[in-house]
Amino acid sequence: MSAGTSKFGNAFLPVTSILLVLLLLWYVFAYVMNAPFQRELDQRAGENPSFSELVIKTWSQPKPTMPAPHQVAQRLWKTVFGVKPWSKRSLVYHSGVTLSSTLLGFLMGTGLGLIIAIGIVYIPVLEKSFLPWIIASQTIPILAIAPMIIVVLASINITGILPKALISTYLSFFPVAVGMVKGLRSPEAMHLDLMRTYSASNAQIFWKLRIPASVPFFFTSIKVAIAASLVGAIVGELPTGAVAGIGSRLLAGSYYSQTIDIWAALIAGSILAMLLIAAVSMAQSFTARMMGAQP
Amino acid sequence: MSTVAAKPPGIDAGRIFIRIFLPAVFICAAMVWVLNAIAADRIENSSVALLVAIIAWLTACWFNIELSRLSILNLKLSRLRDLCVAAIFGIFILFLWEVFVAVFQIPFILLPPPSAIFERIMASLPILAADFYQTVIKAAFIGWCIGSFSGFMVAVLADRYGFLARGLLPIGNMISALPIIGIAPIMVIWFGFDWHSKAAVVIVMTFFPALVNTLAGLNASGQMERDLMRTYASSHWQTLLKLRLPAAMPFIFNALKINSTLALIGAIVAEFFGTPIVGMGFRISTEVGRMNLDMVWAEIAVAALAGSLFYGGLALLERSVTFWHPSYR
Numbered sequence: 001m002s003a004g005t006s007k008f009g010n011a012f013l014p015v016t017s018i019l020l021v022l023l024l025l026w027y028v029f030a031y032v033m034n035a036p037f038q039r040e041l042d043q044r045a046g047e048n049p050s051f052s053e054l055v056i057k058t059w060s061q062p063k064p065t066m067p068a069p070h071q072v073a074q075r076l077w078k079t080v081f082g083v084k085p086w087s088k089r090s091l092v093y094h095s096g097v098t099l100s101s102t103l104l105g106f107l108m109g110t111g112l113g114l115i116i117a118i119g120i121v122y123i124p125v126l127e128k129s130f131l132p133w134i135i136a137s138q139t140i141p142i143l144a145i146a147p148m149i150i151v152v153l154a155s156i157n158i159t160g161i162l163p164k165a166l167i168s169t170y171l172s173f174f175p176v177a178v179g180m181v182k183g184l185r186s187p188e189a190m191h192l193d194l195m196r197t198y199s200a201s202n203a204q205i206f207w208k209l210r211i212p213a214s215v216p217f218f219f220t221s222i223k224v225a226i227a228a229s230l231v232g233a234i235v236g237e238l239p240t241g242a243v244a245g246i247g248s249r250l251l252a253g254s255y256y257s258q259t260i261d262i263w264a265a266l267i268a269g270s271i272l273a274m275l276l277i278a279a280v281s282m283a284q285s286f287t288a289r290m291m292g293a294q295p
Numbered sequence: 296m297s298t299v300a301a302k303p304p305g306i307d308a309g310r311i312f313i314r315i316f317l318p319a320v321f322i323c324a325a326m327v328w329v330l331n332a333i334a335a336d337r338i339e340n341s342s343v344a345l346l347v348a349i350i351a352w353l354t355a356c357w358f359n360i361e362l363s364r365l366s367i368l369n370l371k372l373s374r375l376r377d378l379c380v381a382a383i384f385g386i387f388i389l390f391l392w393e394v395f396v397a398v399f400q401i402p403f404i405l406l407p408p409p410s411a412i413f414e415r416i417m418a419s420l421p422i423l424a425a426d427f428y429q430t431v432i433k434a435a436f437i438g439w440c441i442g443s444f445s446g447f448m449v450a451v452l453a454d455r456y457g458f459l460a461r462g463l464l465p466i467g468n469m470i471s472a473l474p475i476i477g478i479a480p481i482m483v484i485w486f487g488f489d490w491h492s493k494a495a496v497v498i499v500m501t502f503f504p505a506l507v508n509t510l511a512g513l514n515a516s517g518q519m520e521r522d523l524m525r526t527y528a529s530s531h532w533q534t535l536l537k538l539r540l541p542a543a544m545p546f547i548f549n550a551l552k553i554n555s556t557l558a559l560i561g562a563i564v565a566e567f568f569g570t571p572i573v574g575m576g577f578r579i580s581t582e583v584g585r586m587n588l589d590m591v592w593a594e595i596a597v598a599a600l601a602g603s604l605f606y607g608g609l610a611l612l613e614r615s616v617t618f619w620h621p622s623y624r
Contacts, residue, residue: 011461011462011464011465013462014458014462014463015461015466017462018459018463018466065484066485125359125380128359128377129359129363129383130384133385136599136603138556145579145591145595148579148595152404155404155405155586156405223472224472227473230474231474231476234474234476235564238564247477250477250479250480251480251568253480254480254484254569257484259481259484262477262480262481263481265477266474266477266478266481269473269474269477270473270474273472273474274469274472274473277472
């Protein structure tokens with residue numbers, strides 16, 4: 001425990017100071033990017049503001065090129081706490097839509113990845129024939145076919161959550177499959193031999209040695225997988241024509257140049273990603289404790 | 296020592312003839328017959344064609360198992376064998392796709408057969424080349440270069456000052472997990488519709504994996520080796536150039552590989568938010584709207600080919616740069 005806190009203390013000061021510098025830079029950047037348009041506006045209105053007035057104005061435009069942090073924070077606060085969570089204007093509603101397809105896709109992807117990993121570990125020919133194609137499948141930009149999947153499935157009357165979840169599935173099965181192949185193979189030869197001297201069956205070796213040994217690999221992979229399925233869900237919402245979800249908020253914001261809306265949706269998506277990863281980390285430490293790891 | 300020369304196991308002309316040569320001839324013949332039957336559009340034969348196709352597929356599975364069981368001592372031959380096993384699997388995916396589409400008469404909109412996609416690629420090479428140039432060469436490649444290089448440089452600088460490294464590592468790790476692709480609409484507003492905005496998205500997407508992996512890689516060299524460098528009285532930059540950067544190469548190449556995929560995704564998805572009338576993402580979204588699914592698949596095939604070739608090239612480069620790494624010995 002003490003090692004953990006000291007590590008945290010080590011990173012805390014650098015992280016906060018870098019974040020503060022970034023925040024400052026954001027304000028400077030907002031001024032630099034909004035100033036030309038603001039000067040033009042003032043010139044047309046015949047005003048001649050002082051420098052400090054100009055700075056304040058660049059930080060409070062309604063449709064800025066670069067919104068200032070407090071504008072984004074205000075919009076985020078208003079759309080999260082200011083409206084009812086089930087209203088279409090609420091980011092909670094849109095996050096929920098994205099979250100549901102993220103989780104469905106994540107579950108399907110994790111299941112698929114586990115099945116593939118077990119198959120590869122137990123059927124040797126699959127490693128030579130199937131694994132290269134799985135790896136090749138990830139070098140192609142899968143997200144590029146997201147709109148096609150959505151439109152094609154819509155043409156045979158499959159709409160709603162499933163098409164988006166399928167994209168998340170495709171993105172999230174790969175890290176799980178590759179990580180679990182490593183994990184299921186991680187027991188040392190000594191341990192496998194020991195199991196054999198106990199005359200353990202294949203199923204017993206699987207449940208009592210391979211599965212427990214693969215747990216750390218499993219959690220590392222699903223952390224990557226859940227982040228990937230969130231990206232898949234967001235991109236999957238783009239071609240549906242801005243109905244609901246964080247991706248549709250991004251698209252609507254870009255149609256109407258509502259930059260503050262785009263940034264608020266972006267921050268909401270980031271918060272969602274952090275919450276999901278935090279949830280996985282909590283599940284990881286809970287499982288480690290259940291398996292008897294020393295805290 | 297002299298009299299008994301061990302016979303190499305598994306190399307036996309008769310066995311190879313029965314287990315390798317015969318099935319291979321049968322599989323090829325069956326595939327040619329089925330493809331001919333489908334091309335001739337003899338629908339009354341479709342169930343027979345399906346049956347033959349499935350038998351050929353099962354034979355190929357058995358063939359693959361036999362092939363991968365064959366113990367080959369020669370390293371090059373064994374590598375060639377692995378390539379064959381993978382190629383047979385891939386060819387049969389395409390073959391069964393073609394057969395299923397024809398036999399079950401799957402509508403063209405749902406899934407065009409591979410032959411139609413290939414014809415479309417051949418028929419519209421100029422369009423595909425223009426899209427490739429716009430999206431892959433201009434947006435993805437330039438963005439990948441700038442993003443990866445600046446991530447690398449920032450990591451090397453941050454590594455000089457431990458304070459920065461300790462702060463940037465957790466931040467970079469966190470940002471790598473965020474849906475960065477969402478900045479695409481913002482970049483389109485800032486940098487316009489042409490490739491510059493797409494390259495900007497790619498730069499941001501590739502920056503953080505390069506940063507995080509380089510930082511991790513610079514810590515990969517052992518304490519002993521670093522102590523040795525200190526006994527040589529080498530400066531920080533000497534240690535960096537001669538020990539820590541070479542040791543970091545596997546991590547850096549890992550980042551470059553991750554980034555090659557991210558760059559293509561970033562460039563294509565960013566085009567969904569606004570483009571000139573050329574580019575792979577533009578073509579995909581408009582042709583989907585016009586239900587020209589074969590054109591969409593043609594673009595995907597080009598993207599897949601470009602992605603795989605680039606990835607393969609990086610892997611080859613990695614092999615020659617990190618020849619000392621245990622995984623290649």
